[in-house]
Amino acid sequence: MASTIRVRATSSGDTTEVQALIQHPMDSGFVKNSAGELIPPHFIQQLTFEYGGKPVFIADWGPAVSKDPYVKFSFKGGKKGGDLKISWLDNKGASDSFTAKIQ
């Protein structure tokens, strides 16, 4: 199974720009399916980006974030070739992580 996380991190000088796309249904728990039953909530609760063992970006998410979320941010101190670790944890306890090289 391919990873649910796609990342592109590029360093230019002292800032590193990160873009990430995560595959997740992000069901809010307020939507009904075609049979009229509520689709149970299923969403990412925490998303973490770590560089050099330290978190550089943490997002506490809830049901309001849309399906297959996309994140873009930048941080200082990233170096070309460094490892950026991304992980998420959802309300059902599922998780995934991925390590990307900074370009």
Add this chain to the structure above:
Amino acid sequence: MRLTFRSAVTGLVLATLTFAAVQISDAADSPNPPADLKAFQKYFTDKFPKLKLKDFVNGPYSMDAGLYKQWKEKEEFPPYEFALAAGKELFNKPFKNGKTFADCFPNKGIGIRQNYPTFDKKQGKVVTLELAVNQCLENNGEKPFSYTKDEMASVTAYMAFTSRGKPFNIKIPNDPRALAAYENGKRYFYTRRGQLNFSCATCHVQIPGDHIRAEVLAPALGILNAMPIYRSEWAGMGTTSRRFTSCNSQVRAVPLTPQDDEYRDLEYYLSYVSNGLPISGPGARP
């Protein structure tokens, strides 16, 4: 107030006139697909003189500077990436009998999107890529995919991706049934239907580039080159079948079943008149 009204009316009359010009050349005594193609492409290049022919495959993005900018940024991280990966996996996964999709298609299914839909003389009907995918599954004892999304969209997305940049090359063989299918598709395209009394051409020939609420209407030329598409509106992928059925519901007409004869003929006509324009699928649309 009256002035504005009048200029609006003149605009409408003009639009109708230019629109009619396409139809008149279409409605020559005997069906003439090459002439249709020329008139169809000329209509769009005249209407949008700044655009190159190959730009039309990018639908609404070629029509609106703001959207174009957003799209360029999106293309660095295309939302159809997951479907593409899933499609590649599905495409290469062997069936229960050990065969794969590659065994059903010419050139092992790679780089052939531009040849579909094709007229199959044996079956006597238009075979679209989606239909061919399901026929392949059924011939190998597998369950067919849903025509509108999910696996079907992923597999066709992967197949389209391997054809990117190759020009549409739809052929109408010397067979009266093929010509009849083409004519039927054309008729469907220009026929008004539904509570709103819209034809496909109303939105996609008469007023592409204009807005329907916040949406920019795509030109009919090159519209199928980008299929299947990821639509933000759908929060997912959709095939040509999904686009056709949703178009029909949007004009409050009763959609046909996906891959109905009429829909396949429509796809045949619409693909043929985009011959020469490159495949850009899978695409992303608002």
